[in-house]
Amino acid sequence: MFEYSDEYFMRAALQEAQKGFNEDEVPVGAVVVLNSKIIARGHNEVEKLNDPTAHAEMIALTSAFNYLGSKYLPEATLFVTIEPCLMCCGALYWSKIGRIVYGANDEKNGGLRFFSLRNGTWPFHPKTELTKGLLREECAQLLKNFFKAKR
């Protein structure tokens, strides 16, 4: 029997990121998964919407709230190809999402560098689990290809 795995869902997030790439957006993609089902998808639409807050995570979260008719996602997992920025960390906090899985670190705009469990500044809901580095090289490579093509 086919088993849904974290990798399976991160590849779906990578497909979303590729859509962004094809639309000349910084290629970041996200999916929200509940009970092994993708209930929401998003990719960066900053250029299309002329809105620097239109990140993959924001779009996927808002879509998930709409789909479920719920303000909270405690049983859901967000897969995103790149470390969330500060804004998206804050949005994930409000969502009370159960788990976050991200691919590559974002040295420049990643939000997690501001926080440390050690000094008690965990930005998410206390029950939110975090997994880093899944398919990190593929996730980072798509970004690198994008910025290389831009130069």
Add this chain to the structure above:
Amino acid sequence: MFEYSDEYFMRAALQEAQKGFNEDEVPVGAVVVLNSKIIARGHNEVEKLNDPTAHAEMIALTSAFNYLGSKYLPEATLFVTIEPCLMCCGALYWSKIGRIVYGANDEKNGGLRFFSLRNGTWPFHPKTELTKGLLREECAQLLKNFFKAKR
């Protein structure tokens, strides 16, 4: 001649907050001002939109980007009745907004407690100016009245 002042614009943000109050939303309001003109308004719509990211600041910022056709707001000021949360701090960073003026501190959900100029974790664009505490008592009172009525 009538002089537009910070207080004038914070009172406009308070009017937005009052709209939220009337709609049974946590009463937080925001306006975006450019050249002494209000170009965008927003109030909390979390309950109406069933979306915990539908904060006054997010709505006002997105409206301002749309109005100006610009992803950045370096000449604009955001007035908001309550200290922005982490998500809204992140959104304000992306907007490169020129100035932020807020009313009351938010001990529970305010984003600024995570940061300190001293340790170099300023969350906004380096050029963004910040003014705190304008009409703080009126801004806080509206919230207090809201939560008192809820109990």
